[in-house]
Amino acid sequence: MTTETLLSQQQAVIAEVLEAYPDKAKKSRAKHLGVDAPDGVKGACDSTKSNKQTIPGVMSQRGCAYAGSKGVVWGPIKDMVHISHGPIGCGQYSRAGRRNY
Known part of the structure; x- marks a missing residue:
């Protein structure tokens, strides 16, 4: 499994999870979900809202x-x-x- 395939699968799972929420909640919760990049690269998890x-x-x-x-x-x-x-x-x-x- 390549890195691109893994990243696309993880993004698809996050999109599927967010589909269950109404638009307002989806917008709020999308800020807390992200796919982290491979080691050595600044990833999406570094931009999580806190x-x-x-x-x-x-x-x-x-x-x-x-x-x-x-x-x-x-x-x-x-x-x-x-x-x-x-x-x-x-x-x-x-x-x-x-x-x-």
Whole structure:
């Protein structure tokens, strides 16, 4: 398999993934996807957008489904069960709002 074939296949997969999203979400998420070039060449991944405010419900490196699970889900459980839910990634921002004693 040549490098060009591999790059074209990776670009086709990214295009296929982006097809599932509406135009507005596709435009936002396309900035976070790219095909990296072979070693020694500055690749597409070097231009990935970062240091931006995250959008609730969109996965990013700042928040994940498990971020803050100790404080949000298991922290309040003392004598009863509390159920919390929300968009993925939102637990990252709410975990510092409560101390676990």
